[in-house]
Amino acid sequence: MPSYSAAPGAPIWFDLMTSDVDRASDFYGTLFGWSIEEPSPDFGGYRNFTAGGSRVAGLMPMTGSDNGPTNVWSVYFRSDDAGATTDSVTAAGGSVVVPPMPVGDMGTMAVYLDPAGGAFGVWQPGTHPGFVRRGEPGTPYWFDEMSMDYAASSAFYPRVFDWNWRRSAAAQTGRVATRR
Structure with a gap:
């Protein structure tokens, strides 16, 4: 299968923040046949899952307060300019959780909330292109959001x-967003 290259606005990465990285590593490794890279001490113990030698997802220990969810997957969409995307997010009624920040030479990330409270991020690639294989067993394929306010999210x-x-076609009463 040819290599996947995310266009701006397309899914490019996803990762899991978890309270038990070893248990999550074992679970997803068994479920999807993923391998796990050694944690990076330079990036808070962040690890990458791989399938067939290619990175497919990330894993990081949960840090911070006890007020939020302890295990949550996040999707990141490609941005060629995380600063401009941040401006677009706020202009469209979203809010910034983590402003654009470089992750070494790998790229720039940011995290936001849409107006309905749905969390998502952007990844502006540097040396880390995001996932490069898609639609094969054990690789990313489908991403969607279950919105608490469909009208706000769809706008x-x-x-x-x-x-x-x-x-x-899968959800006769719903709609799916696609990029042009």
């Missing part, structure tokens, strides 16, 4: 990522 994402909507 927000097209403004930020220039997506357009099409009717989903």
Whole structure:
């Protein structure tokens, strides 16, 4: 299968913040056949899952307060300019959780909330391109959001990522956002 290269606004990475990295490593390794790279002390113990030798997802220990979820997956969309994406997010009614920050020479990340409270991030690639294989067993394939405010979410994402909507065959009453 050819290599996947995410266009701006397309999913490029996802990772798990967890209270038990060893247990999560074992679980997802067994479930998807993933291997796990050694943790990076330079990046807070962040680890990468691999499938067939290619990075497919990340894993990091949960830090901070006890007020939030302890185990949560996050999706990141490609951005060629995380600062400009941040401006688009706030102009469209979203909020910034983590402003754009470099992750060594690997790239720049940022995390946001959409107007309905859905969390997502952007990744502006440097030396880390995100996942490069897609749609094969053990690699990313489908991402969606279950919004608490469908109208707010469906207005927000097209403004930020220039997506357009099409009717989903899988969910006859729902719609799926696609990028142009």
